[in-house]
Amino acid sequence: xxxxxxxxxxxxxxxxxxxxxxxxxxxxxxxxxxxxxxxxxxxxxxxxxxxxxxxxxxxxxxxxxxxxxxxxxxxxxxxxxxxxxxxxxxxxxxxxxxxxxxxxxxxxxxxxxx
Amino acid sequence: xxxxxxxxxxxxxxxxxxxxxxxxxxxxxxxxxxxxxxxxxxxxxxxxxxxxxxxxxxxxxxxxxxxxxxxxxxxxxxxxxxxxxxxxxxxxxxxxxxxxxxxxxxxxxxxxx
Numbered sequence: 178x179x180x181x182x183x184x185x186x187x188x189x190x191x192x193x194x195x196x197x198x199x200x201x202x203x204x205x206x207x208x209x210x211x212x213x214x215x216x217x218x219x220x221x222x223x224x225x226x227x228x229x230x231x232x233x234x235x236x237x238x239x240x241x242x243x244x245x246x247x248x249x250x251x252x253x254x255x256x257x258x259x260x261x262x263x264x265x266x267x268x269x270x271x272x273x274x275x276x277x278x279x280x281x282x283x284x285x286x287x288x289x290x291x
Numbered sequence: 292x293x294x295x296x297x298x299x300x301x302x303x304x305x306x307x308x309x310x311x312x313x314x315x316x317x318x319x320x321x322x323x324x325x326x327x328x329x330x331x332x333x334x335x336x337x338x339x340x341x342x343x344x345x346x347x348x349x350x351x352x353x354x355x356x357x358x359x360x361x362x363x364x365x366x367x368x369x370x371x372x373x374x375x376x377x378x379x380x381x382x383x384x385x386x387x388x389x390x391x392x393x394x395x396x397x398x399x400x401x402x403x404x
Contacts (some may be wrong), residue, residue: 181334210391220335222391232384233391265336268334279325280392282334 179203181283183269185205189289190259198254198286200269209252210270211244211282213237219270226252264290294318297379297395304369304402312316312364313397314379324362325379325392336376338364369402376400 187220190196202209211223225232226244252271256263259275266287269279296315299319304310316324320368327335339348342359348355352373364377375397380392 179357212391220380220392220394221395222393225391267362270334279337279340281337282327284332284334 181269181271181281183267183283183286185286186284187287187289189291192261192290193202193258193282196259197290198256198267198269199253200252200254200283201250202252202269202271203273203281204250206271206281208272208274208280209270210234211254212268212282213265214260214268214285215265223254230251260289261290264288276277279286295379295395297377297383297398299398300396301399302401304366304400306370306402306404307368309365309367309369310341311363311366312377313361314364314395315361316379316381318381319394322382322390324357325380326362326364327380328398329376329378338377366400369400371402371404374400399400 181203184199188196209226212220213223214220222235224234224238226246229246241257245253268282268285268287270282272278272280294317298313305386323340324375325340326338329335339355342354344357344370346357351366352369356363376397378394378397380394382390383393
């Protein structure tokens with residue numbers, strides 16, 4: 178069964194450094210998403226992406242964040258200057274439509290900011 | 292104000308002891324309610340989508356139902372492998388485009404042998 182894959186599984190970064198999280202969505206999907214989950218808290222929406230542009234973003238997704246689909250298979254989340262509070266699990270998801278099909282999630286990247 | 296509220300926060304059952312998990316939502320114009328299962332250190336795994344009041348979906352020991360204000364996830368004769376956190380989510384109310392999901396905090400379910 179096709180799945181969303183995320184790399185790396187764990188990223189440790191010094192505060193203030195840039196980090197790029199990578200995702201390979203399911204191949205025929207058109208809609209891509211990033212979520213985060215701070216330890217012990219709920220899954221929170223960050224951004225959605227369709228047709229090579231951001232479709233929707235939350236208040237969390239400020240100017241420190243950016244997303245890109247650099248080629249036909251990868252979808253990336255960049256955090257420009259990491260803060261301690263960016264420590265969380267980051268999940269990528271994809272779907273082949275907005276409402277009639279579910280979003281399928283990867284197993285996440287655990288981001289630890291020191 | 293929370294748009295998705297799940298209860299209970301945690302539930303411990305004996306193997307074979309059936310129960311229900313609740314998800315209350317306050318968004319108007321529901322465009323889909325989703326149930327996911329999340330195991331420790333893993334991403335949410337899709338279980339069900341429900342669209343309209345009265346709809347029901349089943350998968351093995353799980354059945355999801357939907358009313359105009361809430362959804363239930365019924366678990367019948369659970370086994371230890373059903374232990375997980377069960378998440379409920381709805382589409383963000385802003386509408387349009389590729390909409391994100393708003394999740395509840397989840398119910399942490401433990402099934403004891």
